[in-house]
Amino acid sequence: MPLWTLFGLLNGNATTAWPHGGDDGQNGLLGMPRFAPERCAAGCEECAAVCPTAAIGVDRDRSGAERLSVDYGRCVVCQLCVEACPGDAAMPSHDWAFGTRDRSDLQLDGPRAERKTQAASRRDFRRSLHIRHIDAGSCNGCESELQALNNPFYNLHRFGIFFTPSPRFADLLLVTGPVTYAMRDPLLRAYEAMPEPRWVMAVGTCAVSGGMSGGSYACGNGLEGVLPVDIYLPGCPPNPAAIIEALLMFLDRAPQRVKGGRFVE
Amino acid sequence: MNVVSIKPEQLIESTARLIADGGRMQMAYAWYPEPGELELRYVASQANNPEFLVWRCRPKGPVPSLTATTPLLGWYEREISDLFGQQFVGQPEPYSLVLHPGAAPILPPLDPSYPASMPMPYVAKDGGIPDVESPDVQRLPFGPARADVVESAELIFFYVGERILYFHPQLFFKHRGMEKRFEGRSLTGAVVLAERVSGVGSFSHALAFCQAVEQAAGCAVPRRAQLLRTLLAELERLYNHLHYLGHLAHTTTLKVGEADGKLLEERAKQINARLTGSRFLRSLLVPGGLRRDLDPQLWFGEALEELRKDAATYTAMLESTNSHLDRLLTTGVLNEKVALDQGATGPIERASGLDRDLRRDHPYGAYAELPLAVPIETSGDAHARSQVRIAEIEASIALIERILLLLTDGPVYVECVGVPNSEGLGWAESPRGSLFYAVHFDAAGKIARVKIKSPSFSNWRVFPFTVHDSNMMDYAINEASFGLTVAGCDR
Ligand code: SF4
């Protein structure tokens, strides 16, 4: 064992200083596509045609003019739209911090969100937060990134955020997956067992809207119609830094980056 | 792929002959070539023959179960019963498998006339688990939501004191009906779907799917794309095996060993992202090659070399830590016979003395032209399973370094479209073992059926044999030493 201690010491501190400066670890990572609908060619629906989750639509407004609609809550970050766009209306980006309090903030130029009022009661948790995770039918990609939160690079504990095995000690229910028929009851039981006040976070596009697997004979569309959601974090999967940002945002320790489906630097 | 028609009454005898000749069943599945016409498929490997043998069999009613002589087929038959309603006479475990007791679809859900988005009615109920009468035997159900961040599965132990008498993993809580979701999808959309069957196997799944389509369409992927695909497949093995070692050290309570393994995994994922834009190597594959070219520049070779050195030091440390080794040696022994009969795959079978690897025995991508070391251990315990993975880490990096030397400029894509009424079989030796995709196209060239055989489906079937009659204390270590995923198994 002393050998391991020495080994650990020689390796030094591997934890990033991020978000207070430092490396976020996401060099090169492709995030949600950015859209500039004003650059769309008339009649072009290439991106909507390739999108595997129908996150993109081309609607017509009352005057008959075409209008691009994008729902980032459905986006699985597959980049097909970016490749299909014949111009530069759909562009690749590194925008991955997509945690929001309101579902409508994930819709491009969607209806203005009414600010939820729970921020004040959440303040009690600003220093420490306990999370119960429930896998409601993920592909395990989201779990892989949640497990990474405790590796020495991200070291989630430094934020006073912990995973707990018991729903009874949890403030936040963190759900992944599209909610399969067999996981619906265990999920609801975990929620019922939590003391109030309690909050729910949908992690990954599956949990937000069903993603690639939602709406089959065996699963629903994520938490839609199952539990009230306090934080939405689409991404497929959201990377560990994105999960940390969303948790800090929930604790009012970081700003929400996405408003009306647009990423604010 | 050699497709042969076979009559239901020939199944038992033909299987006996296949096995006597050194062949091995790889999977069985069903599909509807025409409405109302069910067809069973049995896919087998043959001794010293890279070509797979496929039997097609049109049942006119119940068919004989092959499980008694070929136990590894047991789960496939039960799955076909659940999803297609086909009966197997003499199936020794005649319970539902993929669908939980209490699921009541109006039709078998993979019948094409079952509507794609109609949820099954479901009221949870018990079933398929042995009753125990002795008051001394305790029944401990654990899950499906377990502690920490792990995948959902219910583990049911029947035990006396520390001793586990019987172990039943209740899986398929995560069954999402993924195979049905392929039907009618565009090829590019289907790749996105394949990438999401098992997240930590995203690349292998997409690769096996693409190769099945390429076989069906008869398209030849350009060499540069083949080399890059092979490189990426090895990057997938690398981050998975590093994760495995970190997690295994967690179960033996070797804290620094855990932290260090997970840090190495993180470095590997960051290399993935920098090279491809995705930590899980997603959004690159397409039938016909790659969606875009990659440029593994100098930084990549350097980062890999750094990782190689640090991983070597790390694994040498693990292998010389007595407290860690003590917990692994003789834990969860899987003997060669059980491994073969029950269908163990990947590092699990290779740790039990079975010298099989799809990359060498049924080459794909660029493996035929690469020197491939296939490490084998024979003791079949948790230590052997970790030794195989340690050796594979080194071998993966050696392969990648070799590929970097072989890469020359060239195209990375040829057009590849679905051919009407065609079919293809694709496979990959994923980090966890053999992965198969069978893809069938309909008369319009649309996807009619996709069957996915994931390595964890095979290894979960095998795992309980190492748990019955073992100790509670060793359970977590043994489970970690198998390196199973639930998503891939459940689909
Ligand atoms: S990146 Fe998102 S919006 Fe674009 S095609 Fe993929 S899922 Fe649809």
Ligand code: SF4
């Ligand atoms: S959101 Fe994506 S990564 Fe997460 S569980 Fe769903 S498919 Fe997997």
